Amino acid sequence: MRLIQYLEEGQPRAALVESDDAVRPIRLAGGTYALARLAIASGQSLSAVIEMHLDDELVDYQQLIDECRLLPPLTHADPAHCLVTGTGLTHLGSADIRSAMHAKAQADESELTDSMRMFKLGVEGGKPAAGEAGAQPEWFYKGDGDCVAAPEAPIPVPAFAEDAGEEPELAGLYVIGDDGRPWRVGYAIGNEFSDHVTERFNYLWLAHSKLRHCSFGPELLIGELPEHLEGTSRIVRDGKTLWEKPFLTGEVNMAHSLTNLEHHHFKYPGFRRPGDVHVHFFGTATLSFADGIQTCNGDCFEIALPAFGRPLRNPLSFEYGVIDMPVHSL
Known part of the structure; x- marks a missing residue:
């Protein structure tokens, strides 16, 4: 399992990498940091927390790069x-x-x-x-x-x-x-x-x-x-x-x-x-x-x-x- 982070309306958004072309956003404010904190607090694995918050829509990976929206993960x-x-x-x-x-x-x-x-x-x-x-x-x-x-x-x-x-x-x-x-x-x-x-x-x-x-x-x-x-x-x-x-x-x-x-x-x-x-x-x-x-x-x-x-x-x-x-x- 691999994640990226990108800017969405000025805030970090984590996303699961589905392929070289597409990522699936994780609908939890605060990006990867918030995911980690929630996993620690709830005693769950990070992958389990990710699965609970996955969006149905896909985002174009290359478009995020072209728009300079990638963040460190x-x-x-x-x-x-x-x-x-x-x-x-x-x-x-x-x-x-x-x-x-x-x-x-x-x-x-x-x-x-x-x-x-x-x-x-x-x-x-x-x-x-x-x-x-x-x-x-x-x-x-x-x-x-x-x-x-x-x-x-x-x-x-x-x-x-x-x-x-x-x-x-x-x-x-x-x-x-x-x-x-x-x-x-x-x-x-x-x-x-x-x-x-x-x-x-x-x-x-x-x-x-x-x-x-x-x-x-x-x-x-x-x-x-x-x-x-x-x-x-x-x-x-x-x-x-x-x-x-x-x-x-x-x-x-x-x-x-x-x-x-x-x-x-x-x-x-x-x-x-x-x-x-x-x-x-x-x-x-x-x-x-x-x-x-x-x-x-x-x-x-x-x-x-x-x-x-x-x-x-x-x-x-x-x-x-x-x-x-x-x-x-x-």
């Missing part, structure tokens, strides 16, 4: 109550990358970089037994709901940015219940999007490099996530494919289990605030930046995973002129 009415975060160094990558990483991981401990040590920790302890906590992953903060670009909408690139690079990955979408318990609503395709030139200069600038916009969707997958997922990430420039590469995700292609990544995020009380929405990116192993690609204004990212329906597409929109924002003394 989960939002909060107050963007400050949507936290966007992620983890890195979680994926084993392709066979070649995996082999190279494992070879390096056998080196003397004193020769390992901090990144390789973190990766090795995940390989050795990122998939603990049920009920146990495994190795702690790298973690980063991206922003609140204001940093999320809707599917098909432009991703802004600030004038001070050194790079504008895609990161194709999975995102987990969550709502915190009134008792502080996190509930996973589902999964979506994500473009975590980073400034890789800034990060490469010094890994201590990773935090800076992540403070960029991102996107996820357009569809939310409800239920169990396949353990193995194969997708394609591409960049389109002037209507032609500039770069394209397959990528792997899902737990069999990861050094960490999803439950371990979730545990190390939600173990912090500040991330269990009742009513909040969380968007948590699970990491990637495929980047156009690694192949020497430099993006420019108007380039379009397209990330596809067949299990998630339509691909996630976003053009780039570069900003020019640094904003002078001095701090004033009161």
Whole structure:
């Protein structure tokens, strides 16, 4: 079962994806967030709540895209109550990358970089037994709901940015219940999007490099996530494919289990605030930046995973002129 969200008379409306061409609206005010809250409060599954509120009419999917009415598949009415975060160094990558990483991981401990040590920790302890906590992953903060670009909408690139690079990955979408318990609503395709030139200069600038916009969707997958997922990430420039590469995700292609990544995020009380929405990116192993690609204004990212329906597409929109924002003394 897959959902989208779109604008209807200025308000979010959730809809069930019936096909590549049509969606069925869910007649409950408040969109996906309201569906999740109702499911939590009533003790029902999300799919059961959806079935109870389905409309009889179908809506043209492509028309929603053409009219720029698509929204991220989960939002909060107050963007400050949507936290966007992620983890890195979680994926084993392709066979070649995996082999190279494992070879390096056998080196003397004193020769390992901090990144390789973190990766090795995940390989050795990122998939603990049920009920146990495994190795702690790298973690980063991206922003609140204001940093999320809707599917098909432009991703802004600030004038001070050194790079504008895609990161194709999975995102987990969550709502915190009134008792502080996190509930996973589902999964979506994500473009975590980073400034890789800034990060490469010094890994201590990773935090800076992540403070960029991102996107996820357009569809939310409800239920169990396949353990193995194969997708394609591409960049389109002037209507032609500039770069394209397959990528792997899902737990069999990861050094960490999803439950371990979730545990190390939600173990912090500040991330269990009742009513909040969380968007948590699970990491990637495929980047156009690694192949020497430099993006420019108007380039379009397209990330596809067949299990998630339509691909996630976003053009780039570069900003020019640094904003002078001095701090004033009161």
